[in-house]
Amino acid sequence: MFTPQSGVAQSRRSPKRGSLLVWSMLITLAYEVALVLVPALRGYRLPIPYAVPIFDTPFVFVAIGVGYLCLERHRVRQDFGSAALGASLWLAALLAAAHILAQPDYPISPGVDAGIAPYFFFLSYLSALAGIGLATQYGGRPLPLSDRARVQIGIGVFVLSLVIVIVVVAVRPILPSLVMRPGRLTPFAISAAAVTFGIVGVWALAGGRKRLLAEDSDLVAKFYVLAAFIWLLGLVGFLTHPYRYAVSWYLGGFARPIGVAVVFVSLLREQVWLYAELRGNLQRLKETQAQLIQASKMTALGTLVSGVAHELNNPLTTISLSAQLLQRQADVSPEIRGRVDAISDECERASRIIRDMLTFARRNETERRRINLNAVVEATLSRQARALELDNIRVVKALEPTLPPVWADSCQIEQVLLNLYSNAAHAMKSTQGHGVLTVRTTRRPEELHVEVTDNGPGIPAEHLAHIFDPFFTTKPAGEGTGLGLSLALGIIAEHGGRMTVANVPGSGARFVISLPLGLRVDVAASPAPEIPSSVQGARILIVDDEEKLRRILRDVLSRSGHRVEEAATGHEAIARIERQDYDIIALDLRLPDIHGSAVWRRILEGGRGMAARVIFITGDTMSPDAQKFLEDAGRPVLRKPFTLDTIQKTIALVLSQPPVMQPEPSPRNADAEIAHMF
Numbered sequence: 001m002f003t004p005q006s007g008v009a010q011s012r013r014s015p016k017r018g019s020l021l022v023w024s025m026l027i028t029l030a031y032e033v034a035l036v037l038v039p040a041l042r043g044y045r046l047p048i049p050y051a052v053p054i055f056d057t058p059f060v061f062v063a064i065g066v067g068y069l070c071l072e073r074h075r076v077r078q079d080f081g082s083a084a085l086g087a088s089l090w091l092a093a094l095l096a097a098a099h100i101l102a103q104p105d106y107p108i109s110p111g112v113d114a115g116i117a118p119y120f121f122f123l124s125y126l127s128a129l130a131g132i133g134l135a136t137q138y139g140g141r142p143l144p145l146s147d148r149a150r151v152q153i154g155i156g157v158f159v160l161s162l163v164i165v166i167v168v169v170a171v172r173p174i175l176p177s178l179v180m181r182p183g184r185l186t187p188f189a190i191s192a193a194a195v196t197f198g199i200v201g202v203w204a205l206a207g208g209r210k211r212l213l214a215e216d217s218d219l220v221a222k223f224y225v226l227a228a229f230i231w232l233l234g235l236v237g238f239l240t241h242p243y244r245y246a247v248s249w250y251l252g253g254f255a256r257p258i259g260v261a262v263v264f265v266s267l268l269r270e271q272v273w274l275y276a277e278l279r280g281n282l283q284r285l286k287e288t289q290a291q292l293i294q295a296s297k298m299t300a301l302g303t304l305v306s307g308v309a310h311e312l313n314n315p316l317t318t319i320s321l322s323a324q325l326l327q328r329q330a331d332v333s334p335e336i337r338g339r340v341d342a343i344s345d346e347c348e349r350a351s352r353i354i355r356d357m358l359t360f361a362r363r364n365e366t367e368r369r370r371i372n373l374n375a376v377v378e379a380t381l382s383r384q385a386r387a388l389e390l391d392n393i394r395v396v397k398a399l400e401p402t403l404p405p406v407w408a409d410s411c412q413i414e415q416v417l418l419n420l421y422s423n424a425a426h427a428m429k430s431t432q433g434h435g436v437l438t439v440r441t442t443r444r445p446e447e448l449h450v451e452v453t454d455n456g457p458g459i460p461a462e463h464l465a466h467i468f469d470p471f472f473t474t475k476p477a478g479e480g481t482g483l484g485l486s487l488a489l490g491i492i493a494e495h496g497g498r499m500t501v502a503n504v505p506g507s508g509a510r511f512v513i514s515l516p517l518g519l520r521v522d523v524a525a526s527p528a529p530e531i532p533s534s535v536q537g538a539r540i541l542i543v544d545d546e547e548k549l550r551r552i553l554r555d556v557l558s559r560s561g562h563r564v565e566e567a568a569t570g571h572e573a574i575a576r577i578e579r580q581d582y583d584i585i586a587l588d589l590r591l592p593d594i595h596g597s598a599v600w601r602r603i604l605e606g607g608r609g610m611a612a613r614v615i616f617i618t619g620d621t622m623s624p625d626a627q628k629f630l631e632d633a634g635r636p637v638l639r640k641p642f643t644l645d646t647i648q649k650t651i652a653l654v655l656s657q658p659p660v661m662q663p664e665p666s667p668r669n670a671d672a673e674i675a676h677m678f
Contacts, residue, residue, distance in 0.1 A: 052099065066260050081134065088127050088134065095164065099117055099121050116168060120165075121253075128231065129197065136224055137204075193239055220267070313354065321549075371407075371410045373408075381421070383418070391429045404443070412495075421437065425437070438451070439452055492515070496515075537562060540582065543567045543599065571594065585610060
């Protein structure tokens with residue numbers, strides 16, 4: 001049910017309802033006092049020809065139209081209240097038409113008994129008031145109806161009105177008269193109407209009060225209560241001074257179309273509320289659609305990053321291993337060694353950038369160690385120094401010198417800080433063209449704080465609650481994705497910390513990163529086991545589609561005394577494995593013909609124990625299927641780009657382990673697995 005104010009507290013609404021009740025009583029009392037004290041308002045005073053058609057005809061048409069709108073409202077809501085009110089208004093309109101035709105002093109109805117018309121007048125009132133009572137007492141109940149059922153309701157109301165007319169005409173001679181000369185209601189009519197309308201009116205108003213007090217109240221019920229009050233007020237005045245052509249008679253007749261107009265206004269107001277809600281929902285739908293589109297782009301970007309990472313890691317591994325080989329040569333001149341060191345450092349930097357790309361594309365497993373937080377802050381400021389200088393931004397550092405190390409992933413913390421620096425620079429540049437960026441580190445009893453403060457315009461109050469929401473950005477289109485702060489918050493949360501934001505008094509914004517000190521300590525890396533002399537000449541098969549990478553791996557391993565063979569494709573590797581055994585199989589996952597998992601399965605099917613000698617090589621584990629495969633295989637993984645020490649330690653570890661027979665694999669279509677992996 002549509003409830004625009006369902007969230008308003010009961011304590012805030014009750015005084016308004018009490019005031020409405022008080023005002024209603026005061027208006028009723030003032031009207032009655034005026035009828036009693038003002039002689040001009042009493043008696044048979046203002047005869048107007050054709051007064052009944054003048055006042056009742058608009059009511060007939062308005063009631064029919066509003067009743068139709070109520071049934072149309074029911075089409076959407078499928079509630080009992082809308083159907084009941086619509087049908088009762090139709091019945092009231094038809095009985096009002098009968099009241100017009102039953103007037104005894106019009107040429108269209110000569111000789112009609114003067115006592116018949118008041119029955120139709122009161123029954124029309126009673127029908128409309130009963131509809132209000134049904135709508136307020138039982139309006140929220142469901143009542144599913146088809147279009148055919150609504151047509152049947154209309155036909156039934158018409159038939160019921162004809163039955164009422166026939167019954168009134170038939171029983172009128174045996175009932176006491178309702179009128180007496182000169183057009184005054186009889187005591188029987190006054191008492192019967194007072195009792196009947198008193199009971200129905202109290203019932204309708206009680207239902208309205210119940211609906212208004214309910215937390216899920218339909219605000220249209222307020223207008224229903226107002227319409228019932230207007231009708232009852234008109235009737236009370238007429239019953240107090242029951243003269244035809246008196247002011248109270250005119251007001252009693254005029255109250256009916258006013259009450260129906262109030263119901264019509266309630267329907268219009270509801271449509272306005274519904275339209276406003278619809279616009280809000282449409283806006284949220286557009287925002288959600290934009291987020292889904294952005295999420296789809298990010299998914300595509302993740303796939304692209306995975307492929308780029310693999311393609312970059314292959315040549316990067318070759319360059320890095322070549323540089324490391326040159327670094328280990330004793331006959332390299334200092335000048336050449338310096339250049340080789342630079343190449344090695346840049347390879348490490350490129351590797352870190354690729355890891356950052358993968359971190360952006362997905363939340364990969366962090367590589368945490370004990371780090372110096374001040375050093376990370378200094379490194380990120382140094383990396384951003386040139387950009388800040390071009391934006392005329394002065395950097396102020398206030399770093400506590402005795403910070404203990406914190407357990408964290410330095411690359412991810414750098415990513416968070418760089419995002420904060422970039423946002424601060426954008427805010428200051430967009431408003432004043434220059435600014436001051438203050439970075440402060442402090443120690444608390446159980447955590448370390450990093451504060452990043454700018455003197456820009458600050459963050460609007462309405463945006464503070466959404467600043468960390470995914471895809472929320474205040475930057476112009478094309479300048480921001482709205483993901484930076486969301487990713488930053490996720491990274492800090494993964495570290496067990498928190499990130500907060502607040503506006504600085506005066507101007508600017510301050511982001512505070514809190515990282516727990518924790519109790520975890522570094523575990524000293526155990527020395528690599530020495531390769532037994534009996535396996536110094538191990539037979540090794542390198543399976544990789546990159547010729548230069550195979551060549552550098554062959555040179556590295558050959559210098560360690562191993563016999564190395566190469567395979568550029570999966571099928572070539574399978575053919576070699578079927579001909580002879582190998583002590584080590586270095587198997588890349590991505591091959592030009594078949595996936596590495598298919599080669600692994602053929603090794604398992606061979607049953608010669610070589611599965612315990614497999615080392616997987618990969619440039620990225622972006623695919624969840626690839627990650628699960630590596631976890632299920634349970635074999636060592638060399639992630640590109642790797643170092644010479646990593647290769648030697650991994651091979652030494654595998655060679656030092658006794659042969660283990662692998663369990664037979666469950667039957668499965670290898671081609672289907674390959675397709676699934678890709």
